[in-house]
């Protein structure tokens with residue numbers, strides 16, 4: 260038994276060391292952060308229960324990182340420690356109580372900061388001048404990455420304070436990458452045939468530890484300051500004084516740093532930040548709670564690897580590893596065949612996950628993924644997680660696209676070589692029709708409540724649906740005989756079907772599914788032509804004249820209206836009494852109705868997508884270039900030529916705060 264414990268401890272130590280190497284050296288972990296944290300907790304527990312096996316060499320006793328590498332080494336003036344962490348609210352409460360008790364003070368102020376998911380770096384300023392930039396390394400000694408650090412825009416080379424600069428200032432912070440830039444870097448890496456980074460943290464770390472500083476410079480790294488090591492010639496009383504001073508010196512601080520005076524304030528803030536997490540332009544993986552008073556910090560002191568005056572409260576994990584059991588292929592409404600992943604169930608942010616998206620077969624090839632592999636999955640905001648990478652290759656090669664439609668068995672084609680999608684082009688394919696019915700009745704299309712997949716499947720089985728227009732021919736009896744249908748439910752569905760006849764043309768066009776045209780384009784066409792006959796009679800040129808519609812789309816719309824079966828469906832829907840016109844304005848009352856926004860620079864809190872979504876939801880539009888038609892220019896940090904042009908044209912310039920105020924007005 261004892262021997263078993265010892266070998267379990269050895270195994271965990273080796274595993275943790277191996278994962279440290281993958282994380283710090285290769286920037287390419289095999290497991291998620293949460294799975295790594297769980298391994299460390301397991302080892303800590305065993306070492307506590309069996310102190311006879313304690314060892315100074317255990318990874319639980321040291322700050323993990325790299326002790327040696329091909330970079331020159333730098334000894335930190337004050338060691339760079341790590342943070343104790345937990346995912347549990349209960350443990351935070353225990354830490355909070357312990358802190359008040361140990362400090363013999365019931366009135367402590369805490370500073371709570373987002374925990375930026377990046378790489379820590381130490382910057383040394385001598386008489387206000389940046390002389391060294393280093394990684395954390397093993398905590399005592401880091402790697403000299405000064406030249407790379409100097410390429411990070413938000414790191415000042417000279418501190419701005421005019422009077423009383425500290426003669427020695429060792430400050431620490433997090434080098435990170437914005438979500439948008441992370442996506443761009445991965446795109447570029449893939450285009451060059453490389454392996455993409457699994458997280459922005461890996462990308463920041465990989466980019467920071469480049470031998471060529473020009474590569475680092477191209478990666479648009481950023482920096483937030485969060486703590487300090489050795490300081491001579493400057494005295495801070497509080498952590499917040501230190502942060503304020505850094506701001507004065509020219510550093511950019513995070514927006515969401517808050518002061519909390521009770522556990523309740525901390526837990527409320529955690530809930531708030533969990534909500535906000537997806538909206539931030541950079542990744543955070545939790546909050547860091549710190550005692551503000553530096554004298555109290557000193558009294559509380561340190562363990563051998565972390566301060567007692569701070570703790571990381573980590574958010575539920577977004578990533579996990581699991582086995583890819585099967586790749587399922589499905590035919591969609593437009594005939595496109597898509598692969599999706601069936602996974603060995605795994606828990607992710609409190610939900611059991613058993614499926615993931617795989618986008619298309621090009622992605623499958625890029626990931627080099629096949630059934631049986633262990634994969635790293637991520638669920639970020641979206642409902643269905645995606646596969647980030649193969650964590651462990653356990654099968655040969657990648658899963659190949661099918662030769663035949665999984666439903667109607669007709670041959671699958673790739674219409675053009677450069678096209679990504681494989682399609683079933685059989686116009687009679689039953690699965691395409693089934694998917695089209697689901698789409699037609701869906702929430703964003705005709706919105707027929709109660710007409711979901713289960714009802715559609717039953718009606719198809721009973722041969723009640725042969726064309727889209729058959730939906731409007733269904734009788735009470737057709738529905739009453741369905742499973743789980745009683746009089747009331749059948750009547751409600753008939754009512755919902757009838758109600759849907761009144762939907763505006765924009766929804767009808769989207770429901771009919773013009774190839775390449777989504778909701779937005781369907782709405783533009785509807786607003787422009789007002790009724791379906793006018794839209795059907797329009798020429799390719801008429802469509803091209805609309806600024807949002809290009810040549811390919813214009814041809815696709817024309818082809819759609821000329822298609823015999825589309826014409827037939829439109830006529831039968833008309834005969835059934837379905838509305839074919841667009842009412843005057845769908846958005847009246849929305850505060851951005853008729854307004855066009857141009858975005859430039861980086862906003863402090865919201866991502867571009869987020870802002871675009873808000874503008875759209877309030878009836879406005881976004882455009883990519885400034886013209887006389889622009890109503891507002893929303894400018895953030897590092898705004899460039901667009902801002903200049905806006906000034907020339909006298910366009911109103913607003914910042915993120917003003918924008919949010921406008922969006923929230925009259926709500």
Ligand code: IVH
Nearest residue numbers: 340341342372373374375379433485486547
């Ligand atoms: S304070 C003694 N504040 O998290 C260490 N760290 O897991 C004091 N981190 O090594 C660090 N955001 O690199 C602090 N707002 C924040 C942070 C933060 C990210 C990193 C830091 C640290 C790691 C611990």
